[in-house]
Amino acid sequence: MIAQQSTLRHYETPLLKTHFHPRTEALNKLWSWGNWGGYTTVVSFDDVAMEHSAIRNSASVYDLCPMIKYRIEGPDAADYLNRLTIRDASKLSVGGVHYTAWVNDAGHLLDDGTLFRLASDRYRICCQERHLPWLLDSAHGFDVAITEETEDIAALSLQGPTSAEILRRAGFDIDGLKPFRMAEFPLGKGHLMISRTGFTGDLGYELWTSPDQALALWDLLFDAGRLHGLRPIGSDALNIARLEAGFIITGYDFTPADICVREDRLRSPLEMGLGWLIDWKKGHFTGKAALKRQHERGSDWSFVGIEIDGNVPADGAILYHDQKHEAGVITGACWSPVLKKNIALAQVRTKYAKAENLWAEIYALRELHYAKMMMRARLVERPFFAPDRRRATPPGRF
Amino acid sequence: MPSFDAIIIGAGPNGLAAAHRLASKGQKVLVVEAAGTPGGGAGLSHLSYNLDPRAEKAMGLAAHGLEWLTTNLATTALCADGNHLRLEGPVGLRLSGDIAERDRRGWETLRARLLRFAAVLSPLNQFAPPRIAKGVGNPMGKLAMVALRARMLGAKDIRELGRIILTNVHDLLDDELSDPRLKGALAFDATLGGWLGPRSPNSVLPWLVRLSGQTAGKQGALGLPRGGMAALGAAMARSSEAQGVTLRCNARVARIVVDGERAIGVTLASGEEIRAARIVSCTAPKTTLLDLVGPRHLDAGLTTRARHQKSRGGAAKLDLTLKALPDFRGANLRDRLILSGSEHDVERAFNPVKYGRVPDRPGLEIVIPTSRDPRSDSKHHLSAIAQFAPHAPADREAARAQMLAACLMQLETHSPGIGALVESAELLMPYDIEDRYGLPGGQWHAGELSVEQMLFLRPLPGIAQYQGPIPGLWLASAGCHPGGGVSGSAGWNAALAMEAAE
Numbered sequence: 001m002i003a004q005q006s007t008l009r010h011y012e013t014p015l016l017k018t019h020f021h022p023r024t025e026a027l028n029k030l031w032s033w034g035n036w037g038g039y040t041t042v043v044s045f046d047d048v049a050m051e052h053s054a055i056r057n058s059a060s061v062y063d064l065c066p067m068i069k070y071r072i073e074g075p076d077a078a079d080y081l082n083r084l085t086i087r088d089a090s091k092l093s094v095g096g097v098h099y100t101a102w103v104n105d106a107g108h109l110l111d112d113g114t115l116f117r118l119a120s121d122r123y124r125i126c127c128q129e130r131h132l133p134w135l136l137d138s139a140h141g142f143d144v145a146i147t148e149e150t151e152d153i154a155a156l157s158l159q160g161p162t163s164a165e166i167l168r169r170a171g172f173d174i175d176g177l178k179p180f181r182m183a184e185f186p187l188g189k190g191h192l193m194i195s196r197t198g199f200t201g202d203l204g205y206e207l208w209t210s211p212d213q214a215l216a217l218w219d220l221l222f223d224a225g226r227l228h229g230l231r232p233i234g235s236d237a238l239n240i241a242r243l244e245a246g247f248i249i250t251g252y253d254f255t256p257a258d259i260c261v262r263e264d265r266l267r268s269p270l271e272m273g274l275g276w277l278i279d280w281k282k283g284h285f286t287g288k289a290a291l292k293r294q295h296e297r298g299s300d301w302s303f304v305g306i307e308i309d310g311n312v313p314a315d316g317a318i319l320y321h322d323q324k325h326e327a328g329v330i331t332g333a334c335w336s337p338v339l340k341k342n343i344a345l346a347q348v349r350t351k352y353a354k355a356e357n358l359w360a361e362i363y364a365l366r367e368l369h370y371a372k373m374m375m376r377a378r379l380v381e382r383p384f385f386a387p388d389r390r391r392a393t394p395p396g397r398f
Numbered sequence: 399m400p401s402f403d404a405i406i407i408g409a410g411p412n413g414l415a416a417a418h419r420l421a422s423k424g425q426k427v428l429v430v431e432a433a434g435t436p437g438g439g440a441g442l443s444h445l446s447y448n449l450d451p452r453a454e455k456a457m458g459l460a461a462h463g464l465e466w467l468t469t470n471l472a473t474t475a476l477c478a479d480g481n482h483l484r485l486e487g488p489v490g491l492r493l494s495g496d497i498a499e500r501d502r503r504g505w506e507t508l509r510a511r512l513l514r515f516a517a518v519l520s521p522l523n524q525f526a527p528p529r530i531a532k533g534v535g536n537p538m539g540k541l542a543m544v545a546l547r548a549r550m551l552g553a554k555d556i557r558e559l560g561r562i563i564l565t566n567v568h569d570l571l572d573d574e575l576s577d578p579r580l581k582g583a584l585a586f587d588a589t590l591g592g593w594l595g596p597r598s599p600n601s602v603l604p605w606l607v608r609l610s611g612q613t614a615g616k617q618g619a620l621g622l623p624r625g626g627m628a629a630l631g632a633a634m635a636r637s638s639e640a641q642g643v644t645l646r647c648n649a650r651v652a653r654i655v656v657d658g659e660r661a662i663g664v665t666l667a668s669g670e671e672i673r674a675a676r677i678v679s680c681t682a683p684k685t686t687l688l689d690l691v692g693p694r695h696l697d698a699g700l701t702t703r704a705r706h707q708k709s710r711g712g713a714a715k716l717d718l719t720l721k722a723l724p725d726f727r728g729a730n731l732r733d734r735l736i737l738s739g740s741e742h743d744v745e746r747a748f749n750p751v752k753y754g755r756v757p758d759r760p761g762l763e764i765v766i767p768t769s770r771d772p773r774s775d776s777k778h779h780l781s782a783i784a785q786f787a788p789h790a791p792a793d794r795e796a797a798r799a800q801m802l803a804a805c806l807m808q809l810e811t812h813s814p815g816i817g818a819l820v821e822s823a824e825l826l827m828p829y830d831i832e833d834r835y836g837l838p839g840g841q842w843h844a845g846e847l848s849v850e851q852m853l854f855l856r857p858l859p860g861i862a863q864y865q866g867p868i869p870g871l872w873l874a875s876a877g878c879h880p881g882g883g884v885s886g887s888a889g890w891n892a893a894l895a896m897e898a899a900e
């Protein structure tokens with residue numbers, strides 16, 4: 001993503017660098033890097049617990065560049081998105097953002113993401129996976145242009161109670177900005193778009209600018225955030241926060257249909273707890289007929305939040321009913337530092353989606369030997385953690 | 399209140415067959431046809447090879463003007479030096495002309511075998527393609543009969559069927575025969591209406607499908623109606639009207655009206671809207687889905703599959719008005735004349751078409767209707783189907799002119815002086831046929847009849863049982879199983895499927 005990239009030979013640079021790499025590289029004390037969609041991204045800068053604590057108690061910056069972004073524009077943009085996604089894109093007002101998902105003909109999830117309405121005939125989709133062929137195929141018969149703009153945008157996520165104050169100090173008046181709204185500000189010789197969105201379930205913002213402003217934006221934030229506990233975070237800390245907020249990640253909590261090999265692993269929005277997104281009244285959309293059939297028949301799988309006894313994260317644990325019958329699998333789990341609870345997200349067979357007497361079989365590696373535990377698992381509502389500050393407008397001065 | 403139970407789009411053989419069947423079951427049926435006269439592709443056609451016997455009987459076509467001039471037309475494979483080969487009886491039962499005994503016997507065996515194999519497949523033409531999913535109500539009894547008939551072929555034949563079924567026509571012929579005229583004529587026949595050459599993989603199966611047809615109860619026989627195939631189309635139309643079907647010509651459907659995710663009617667080009675509980679499209683599935691319904695009402699994956707459905711046509715239609723009867727070096731002008739050269743010439747005629755170019759020496763299937771039915775002005779009409787012609791050349795006008803010149807050159811070679819007899823000539827390239835008849839790509843079968851687009855894959859996986867992708871919409875053209883020809887089978891099967899769905 002950084003300018004030198006075009007001169008790099010691909011075999012010398014198997015992973016690309018993001019627009020913020022010069023800064024993240026300098027701060028990455030543990031030199032702990034991970035691959036996110038082909039980009040070098042930080043797993044943890046120095047201490048996961050401190051990074052998570054910044055999300056919940058002060059403020060955090062997360063490099064969002066590898067998030068896949070598509071611009072969809074043209075007279076049919078709203079119609080196109082209404083056919084593509086399961087929610088009503090025409091109801092989204094200009095300057096608004098909504099969470100949505102899209103499925104194939106069979107109603108199986110391809111991805112979820114956020115949809116930004118930049119103008120009446122211009123939108124942006126941000127998502128985890130690459131979908132250009134599907135988006136282009138879906139465009140047949142619609143007067144729209146679809147542009148992959150992942151590399152054209154430098155994006156940061158600024159999350160945490162002091163995030164609003166940091167933006168104010170950086171010179172951006174965000175007091176009137178409500179959740180799921182966005183606003184544009186001048187930044188250097190360019191622009192900064194600030195949306196009140198995020199993946200932490202906390203007060204927070206996502207910042208979108210052109211690559212040439214990337215480092216200036218980073219520096220501006222860190223200068224403004226010096227006395228407000230601003231800290232860069234890696235994906236490990238973010239993962240804990242998103243689990244607390246009950247958010248799913250494509251590829252982690254379900255396998256996207258276009259790369260899914262096993263037929264019984266395909267999941268619909270109804271099976272992933274996303275049924276509330278489906279707008280049954282907006283008219284036809286891809287997968288609607290299949291989803292309607294599933295809706296009427298009932299789905300085999302459900303997606304749930306659970307709390308598990310003990311403090312050993314239950315990643316990948318199999319769930320049992322009555323300690324005997326397989327009931328599902330945990331797709332994401334952590335010890336939640338804010339809740340002081342052992343939480344998890346899980347796919348369970350619908351017949352167990354309200355069951356008591358569920359158990360998680362956890363294998364904990366203890367000095368080279370596994371300790372096998374059967375721990376009580378209780379179904380609970382998601383989100384696990386939803387502080388009021390995330391919604392307050394104007395946001396609090398922490 | 400819909401005033402019709404069913405609206406049928408297109409008065410081709412399938413539309414008329416479906417309309418008749420539905421009307422005979424008490425439905426109020428309207429057929430809307432874009433052209434000024436009914437019949438659809440029958441007007442392009444030369445000969446009957448697969449008229450559906452169920453439709454022919456139930457529609458009482460004989461009583462509505464269908465008269466066969468012959469139900470067993472002979473074919474002459476023309477040779478430029480006059481050394482013609484004549485194939486008499488269904489699929490060349492007897493060969494006459496200068497032919498080696500080895501080839502005569504080789505063909506006898508091969509012919510019998512091909513007809514046996516095709517006969518096993520023929521019952522499949524008469525019901526909806528089986529579905530591969532479990533517990534979906536396949537006609538297990540009928541399928542078992544097909545399996546039984548296949549079994550009855552015996553181990554040797556089954557092995558041979560397995561060996562040839564996905565192979566190519568060239569190799570198949572090469573195994574048994576040596577005479578280039580015979581191989582050329584057979585290779586031409588086998589690939590007629592397809593977008594493949596004799597050496598193309600999987601060219602044998604479409605040939606077997608063609609051989610599974612019949613005329614007047616004789617498998618593989620060619621029928622010639624008085625007045626040509628258009629008269630067969632006209633008889634189907636008359637029969638449908640007699641059954642109470644309302645037929646409206648010059649009524650082009652601009653869109654299928656979809657409301658609440660259901661097909662509820664049609665809007666004509668004139669703007670008039672007509673409603674019915676059932677919309678049955680008997681024009682190509684590809685056009686129906688992409689243009690008449692439109693992607694907005696369809697899932698994206700299905701739309702993509704429809705766009706990718708192969709529908710390339712390789713047949714052009716030539717009509718000449720001649721001052722006098724031509725002479726093809728003594729050939730019987732009442733025969734169907736095949737001017738194809740050797741099997742290699744057939745392949746060579748296909749090669750440039752792959753790249754959107756015109757062949758130097760296209761093959762021709764020629765009939766001269768006026769040799770049997772003289773015209774009052776004593777002029778003559780030569781009709782030819784020319785293969786292969788490009789469906790999407792870079793320059794349509796230039797390609798048409800070049801194709802016409804190539805056809806006339808071929809004719810001149812085999813009938814010296816014919817050029818001087820030509821008073822007028824009209825050539826329809828595949829794209830002209832598409833414009834006039836709505837067959838996408840000018841494709842004979844409204845979607846190539848190739849292995850990957852047959853049975854439960856026809857027209858597209860998931861919608862192979864005539865029921866369209868949205869409630870209220872049915873698909874019943876040649877683009878559906880079992881494919882094209884002036885047969886009415888797809889229309890008839892679709893009507894049966896509609897009855898079964900009730």
Ligand SMILES: Cc1cc2nc3c(=O)[nH]c(=O)nc-3n(C[C@H](O)[C@H](O)[C@H](O)COP(=O)(O)OP(=O)(O)OC[C@H]3O[C@@H](n4cnc5c(N)ncnc54)[C@H](O)[C@@H]3O)c2cc1C
Nearest residue numbers: 408410411412432438439443444445651836876882883884
């Ligand atoms: C050059 C050529 C030669 C052929 N020769 C032979 C032959 O010798 N023997 C043989 O058996 N078969 C032959 N065929 C094949 C045969 O013509 C077709 O397979 C057959 O006609 C298909 O029947 P159908 O009813 O499905 O469609 P069609 O016959 O194509 O009928 C469809 C009808 O729908 C109408 N229509 C299309 N769009 C609309 C609309 N929007 N609104 C209203 N009406 C519409 C068309 O005008 C047409 O009348 C030939 C085909 C070609 C291209």
